[in-house]
Amino acid sequence: MLGWQRATQALGVRWREKTLPRAARVSYAIPQVRGGIALTFDDGPDSRFTPELLDILAGAGAVATFFVVGRRAVKQPSIVRRMLDEGHVLGSHTWSHRDPRTASAWELLQEYRDGRRAVEDIVGKEVPLFRPPMGHIGLKSVIAMRLARVRPWMWNCDPGDWRPGVSRDEIVRTVGAAKAGTVVLLHDGIELPLAAGALDRTETIAAVRMVIKAADLRGLRFTTLPASGVYGNSREPRRYIR
Numbered sequence: 001m002l003g004w005q006r007a008t009q010a011l012g013v014r015w016r017e018k019t020l021p022r023a024a025r026v027s028y029a030i031p032q033v034r035g036g037i038a039l040t041f042d043d044g045p046d047s048r049f050t051p052e053l054l055d056i057l058a059g060a061g062a063v064a065t066f067f068v069v070g071r072r073a074v075k076q077p078s079i080v081r082r083m084l085d086e087g088h089v090l091g092s093h094t095w096s097h098r099d100p101r102t103a104s105a106w107e108l109l110q111e112y113r114d115g116r117r118a119v120e121d122i123v124g125k126e127v128p129l130f131r132p133p134m135g136h137i138g139l140k141s142v143i144a145m146r147l148a149r150v151r152p153w154m155w156n157c158d159p160g161d162w163r164p165g166v167s168r169d170e171i172v173r174t175v176g177a178a179k180a181g182t183v184v185l186l187h188d189g190i191e192l193p194l195a196a197g198a199l200d201r202t203e204t205i206a207a208v209r210m211v212i213k214a215a216d217l218r219g220l221r222f223t224t225l226p227a228s229g230v231y232g233n234s235r236e237p238r239r240y241i242r
């Protein structure tokens with residue numbers, strides 16, 4: 001009996017961790033070439049914090065990937081265009097960042113499709129790169145992602161900058177240990193905050209400043225995820241710092 005339980009449990013884990021992500025064509029890391037790490041920022045743009053972050057990246061000649069929320073992007077189209085103009089890569093992060101656990105497959109499809117279209121309307125080109133809120137991969141979201149024809153990209157390093165009260169030093173400690181091939185999850189805005197304090201992105205911004213300096217010392221370079229959501233041609237990964 002126990003053996004049977006263990007077998008079904010193992011099948012369940014395989015389904016959640018292997019089969020579903022494969023069905024959705026999810027990516028997590030980047031190739032470990034030339035010491036590249038990819039900083040990715042979710043939940044923006046935020047009129048208070050994103051411009052400052054873009055200034056820091058521009059000052060260091062560093063590039064990043066931004067997964068923007070559709071309803072925020074349409075309110076700040078100039079920030080979204082600036083991202084692209086300064087060499088960053090754009091992905092969508094749904095229309096309104098609805099909690100995927102309480103939405104139907106149809107509602108998720110609308111969220112994913114509307115979020116993608118909002119960004120595409122602003123920049124005038126296709127934006128297939130996508131990240132589901134909370135990194136949620138379930139049967140409903142997998143169906144919705146396939147139908148919305150988005151290419152999901154997760155992360156393999158989460159310094160937890162979404163937690164209220166996290167300090168810049170904690171963020172830097174985690175990111176500072178990153179090796180080539182790492183995709184780092186950060187937030188220039190916050191949707192569904194656990195507490196109001198998380199809306200203040202000061203610690204993340206400060207941490208990025210420190211991480212850029214530290215990366216320089218360790219010989220790490222910053223790269224973007226491929227805009228297409230797939231490594232399809234030899235020019236990608238591209239745009240390394242220096």
Ligand SMILES: [Zn+2]
Binds near residue numbers: 042093133191
């Ligand atoms: Zn998010």
